Amino acid sequence: MSGQRAGEDDRVKRDFPSDRFFAGALSPRSENQLETTDDDLQSKMEPNAIGSTVKIRGGGPGDELVVDISGSVWVRVNPTYEEMDNRDNFVSLGDREEDEEAETDLLPVFERFDLDVPSIKIPYEALSGPARETPEVVRERANEALADAFEDVRVQAQAHDDIYLDPGDEHPDDDVPHSALADEEAYEDYLEEREGEPAIPHWNGSLELTSSLDRESDRDDQLIVDVEFENTADHSKRDAIYTIRDPTLFEVQLDLRTEGDVEFVPFTFDPLPEDFRYNRDLWGHGRNCTVRAPDQEETMRDGRTPGRRAPQANPTADHLQTQFIPEHRQLVYESADRDVEASFSELSSLDDGGFEVLDAVAQAMRDYHQEAYDTALEQYQEREDWDADGRDENDFMEDRKAFLREIRRFERGIRCLRDHPESVGRAFELMNETMDRMHDFDSWRLFQLVFIVMLVPDIASREHEGWEDISWRDGDEMAERFQDADGALDVVDVLWFPTGGGKTEAFLGVAVWNMFFDRIRGKHFGVAAWTRFPLRLLSLQQLQRMSETVVYADVVRREQPEIGSRPSRPFSVGFLVGKANTPNALTGYDNDNFSRYQDDPDLREDAKVIPSCPACGSDIEMRVTDDIRLAIRL
Structure with a gap:
């Protein structure tokens, strides 16, 4: 170009x-x-x-x-x-001499x-x-x-x-x-x-x-x-x-x-929402180019990454440069650990160190709420564009209140694990045991663990009374947000995180905990979680990740005396994408799929959506079974 x-x-x-x-x-x-x-x-x-x-x-x-x-x-x-x-x-070809x-x-x-x-x-x-x-x-x-x-x-x-x-x-x-x-x-x-x-x-x-x-x-x-x-x-x-x-x-x-x-001083990039979370500094308006300040790239400052501090107050520069191909420098997202190691192995035994980890996370959240917000507010107040008496200050304080609500929800989840050790707590331990066996890394990112624990009481309310109440979430000032909700399960929680940040593991943690919780409370079979993806390719990729998780979870399930055999059924994954991808049935009116798939190995290969066994890595082969089903053979 x-x-x-x-x-x-x-x-x-x-x-x-x-x-x-x-x-x-x-x-x-x-x-x-x-x-x-x-x-x-x-x-x-x-x-x-x-x-x-x-x-x-x-x-x-x-x-x-x-x-x-x-x-x-x-x-x-x-x-x-x-x-x-x-x-x-x-x-x-047209210009060549014959x-x-x-x-x-x-x-x-x-x-x-x-x-x-x-x-x-x-x-x-x-x-x-x-x-x-x-x-x-x-x-x-x-x-x-x-x-x-x-x-x-x-x-x-x-x-x-x-x-x-x-x-x-x-x-x-x-x-x-x-x-x-x-x-x-x-x-x-x-x-x-x-x-x-x-x-x-x-x-x-x-x-x-x-x-x-x-x-x-x-x-x-x-x-x-x-x-x-x-x-x-x-x-x-x-x-x-x-x-x-x-x-x-x-x-x-x-x-x-x-x-x-x-x-040089920057303009304010007005199309970006006026919000204290955004850096709206714009070093110039370019024509057939963009303008950047190469010496002002956001990097480590005072030992902290850009996402862990306020934008620099009233920045200036002595060098600007045009770029004829616009570039965006996407920083690697750093998930804060706060000096807490949330390892799968410790969390797989709550009484032998797991609760200590959870309590340490809760305390780190409390410390951050008390100290980091005050420091950040001082940094924001140094900026010329900070509106101390209006929207900026209000938005900042609302964000602080929202974080305090997250702390309370997390602490509520810890109480639920302590109050119901044989069901809620045991399912949490088995979920962590699954993750420990499955992954080549050994711990949660803190946002994943907090998200899982926050949701535990809401789902546990299906079995244990006292956890369906939602009045604690936001208090009177935001009660109208949940005025149509009869209980915790009527409220949707949205997890937002950049691509590659670990959202899938956080969701799978909730799903696997729910699967174990269902078996322990006597639900021997049935649906524990639904997922829906906007792109078919993404659906296929996520299916392969989920299949691996579910296989490891079922291995752990089989080892538990109370849920390892019938009437408790194995964990499984369904893939519903329409008959254009995999056949819905092999027999029926005007349906010759049974003979077609039995005789044609290429058709069976096309219907394979998981290339190898998630547990051992063996190649997978599709076969038509005697009970007229399309199944996997290792």
Whole structure:
């Protein structure tokens, strides 16, 4: 999209580079465009300028804004003998010569050159006017720097041994005689005899810069500065038709730096909801690019990751950079452990260390509620955009109350485990035993454990009285949220976590606990949990994960004297995706599936949704049983 990748040959065959690379490319003005100057679609598809609007403050006499422009250009060169010999690999079938004796066109080949523009230093006095038009000092320095850069790359291109020579004819004759391709020496002789001018594009560009007071700021030294770099070169019809010169500028990037007391400050990204949880700092508004502050990337600060602290109060930067391919830096989500090891092995025996783990988690939550929220509030209050008397403060306090409710729910779950050790507690132990055998890691992430324990009393209310009440959840202030709920099972809990964070294990923990709880309370068979997924592929992936969990859970079940044999039935998984994926029945009216699946191993293979045994890894084979079912055979 943007250019050759590192390590690849910096040569483009057959096409203009602008036909290959789009992102970061600034197109020249073409004669065709000049005839239809109102063609807005053309300008969007082939932009000729890159720009950014940024905010600065605090400058004074002697300070400077420094603009650095970088990019690349491509110049046509002669193809090598090897490239001509393998020309058919680079041209379409329709352009290939059927007559082997016919002359062959010289293959267009372009080579890349770096474009480095000398720094353009702009005095702060030229900006503080403000300047509705580009100040003359800026125009002079920019024109001089761009002219030097284009001349430098022009000299580099002219010094190239194999620069393509344009014969200058209205219709260039680039036919290569068949004899010239007999061997490499004959080809080199042909190139030596060619005449013409080096086909070097006439690059050109301009830099425009304006400034105005920031009317939304209370400071009189805060300015909004707009910087735009434009490709002002022309592309002739002849060059375009015969693939001779491409004055497009590629991989164009602006680097803006401040020197002295002047500094960049961010805008507020208004489309993002006004919420204290979000960082709405936006370092600039880009046109055909994005703007970032490379030295302000969110990383560790004061020993804490970005998700465990408030956004930096009133940030400033001395370096901004445009990107022609927008990038989002997704931080790895760190699940806090709070120095508590919630291991499966300890939780599989509540009286021998399990309750100590749960109590330690509850205490860590209490400590965090008491200490971390106060620290975070102080950090937020330092930000200029913090609304201490309005929405921000209210949202923050509501979030704190919500966390306190989660603590109370978790502590309620611990009480339920203690009050019913033979049913609720024992099912919890067996669920942890299952996870310990199944996984190659040995502990829960804290949010998973807290989520499971919070839900335990709600499900236990089916068997034990006193846990169906929901008035404890939110108190009188939010009672209307649950006004239509008769009990805990009428309220839905939503677990939100980033992809890969462990949501599935948290859900499976609840499901496996419920399966053991059902067997212990006398439910020998039946449905314990339903899942529904929006994508069939996701359904299949989750089926395989669930199958592994259920197999390990059933192994643990079989080892328990009270639920290991009939009338307690084995745990199982159903996969309901419609008859287009697996047959609903093998017999019936106008149904010959029995004989089809019995005789065709490929059909049986297509119906297999689990590739191997989740417990031992053995291959799985589908077979038709005597009781007319499609079953698994290991």
